[in-house]
Amino acid sequence: MIYRITSDLPSFKPVELRPGLNIIVSDKLQQSNDGQTRNKSGKSSLLQLIHFLVGKEGDTNSLFRKPELESYTFSMEFDLKGALLRASRSGATFGWLDIELLEGSTASWPADPMQGKTSVRVAQAKWRELLGLVMFGLEEDLGTYGPTFGQLFSYFVRRAENGGLAEPTKQASQQQPADVRVGLSYLLGLDWRISQEREQLRQDITGAQKLQRVAREGGLKNVVGDPKQIFTQLTLAQKEVERLTTALKAFRILQDYAEREKEGNHLTRQLNELADEAAQTRYYVDDLRLSLQSETPPSVADLDRLYQEAGVVLPGVALQRYDEVRRFHESIVRNRRLYLEGELVAAEQRIQEIQQQISALDERRSEVMQLLHTHGALEHHTMLQLELGKAVAYVETLKQNQKLLEDVALRVAELKIKQGHLSLRLQRDFKENESVLTDAVLAFEAASEALYNDPGNLSIYPTETGPEFSITIQGRNSRGVNSMQVFCFDMMLMRVAGKRNMTPGFLVHDSHLFDPVDERQNEKAWVYGAGLAAELGFQYIITLNSDQIPSPQNRSIPEFPIKDFIVPPHLTDQAGGGLFGFDFY
The missing domain is CATH 1.10.287 (Helix Hairpins)
Incomplete structure (x- = not known):
């Protein structure tokens, strides 16, 4: 869990967190005008800051490399596998993080970053690699299309500006289907290597079929003429080589x-x-x-x-x-x-x-x-030799392209066979992991049932392209229902992936997730999130706008002590009331 987030920026408002549900509220004051929005309060920046302190957010567009912030250091205290750590980083030295061991030990980790020390400086990429190993059990190199720390971590700290709240199964709008299948298979405990191999196979098949299509449509005509007649061309070219060879053998100068x-x-x-x-x-x-x-x-x-x-x-x-x-x-x-x-x-x-x-x-x-x-004349003999050289080269070109076409056709056939084998492996994997699939389906249904009288369904089934994740909730075309799909899916991940110890130990939801949802469903979601966090022992952090919290007379679950879960800081949309204590763009 995360205990606190601080900075040496004097105006920064420290974030103090505790186990279970934590609500960070941004107030809209009465004197605020229409031009002052709560988007300036820094709620979303808090999620960016968490990403920054786990080794992400380091490019030139990063918020923390802006001139107003880059000279200041930000820190996060959190526990991870028996150690209480403080990770500190600044935009000025964005490629490095300072790691301090506050309590416990890292000696039992697969790779000990401290090596008996209480503080070390770690490269940004190395820090992500280390967190991937400790949080998610990621090996150092899982190959192309394999799961990564950034990919998995982003499911637990979704960012609205990246499109992370648009679809339940995607933590970013640009996330590719193969990336989704690999990441979710890894978190749920399915054989993610099937999806990895399937994506590599898809790339290979696409490339081979493209080359085959180009050849069949005459794309190699500039080199070998009509590819459909390549055998005939080769036969005639070989005959010409034989004629010129015989002529040269009989030639006397x-x-x-x-x-x-x-x-x-x-x-x-x-x-x-x-x-x-x-x-x-x-x-x-x-x-x-x-x-x-x-x-x-x-x-x-x-x-x-x-x-x-x-x-x-x-x-x-x-x-x-x-x-x-x-x-x-x-x-x-x-x-x-x-x-x-x-x-x-x-x-x-x-x-x-x-x-x-x-x-x-x-x-x-x-x-x-x-x-x-x-x-014959010497010049004629030389000319014959040149003609023979050209003829031999042409024959070799034809042979190479004939072999290329044959190899491509064979490669396509082999890849399709391999595709069939992967489909069989996926079928067997689903059969062997029925209990995992059952847990995921029931966990999603439980979260959905807490929100709606007609609960939604999560379907996970094998297809030719890999495992497919499909969600059905009544009224799913509504923005509010879509947000609740994301909520239910994340709660399912915390239960199923948490059972395998494959989570960072916390889940963070931005206020944008609750914007399109009516107060009744929101309150039900917070109650369910608080209960599941207490049951499973994870930390659930949400940011809210003050007007998203229903008034006492409009509470649908009045017995839920929502104010007891509000933690500092209290943010506002007034000048100096945001997370960083000043406005900048």
């Missing part, structure tokens, strides 16, 4: 490859030129042969007939002269034939020469082309 290539091109041009010349010469031969056939002189009779047909009769003398002309003409024709025959012989001889040249050049060109075909 010709050092003067470029010269031989030039020679081959020159021979080809020569052969083309000779072929053109041979064709032209053959045309010439054909023309010569036609000319030889047409070179014959006309006869005298033909000439006479010609003249007769023209109507001219030639005299004998003329015919004699014509005969001389004919003989001269025959001489000319004979000479032309001799010339044509000589040209024909020369042309045919040239054709034979061309054929011989073509045959020789073609033979040489064949030799050069055969050499070029069976050998």
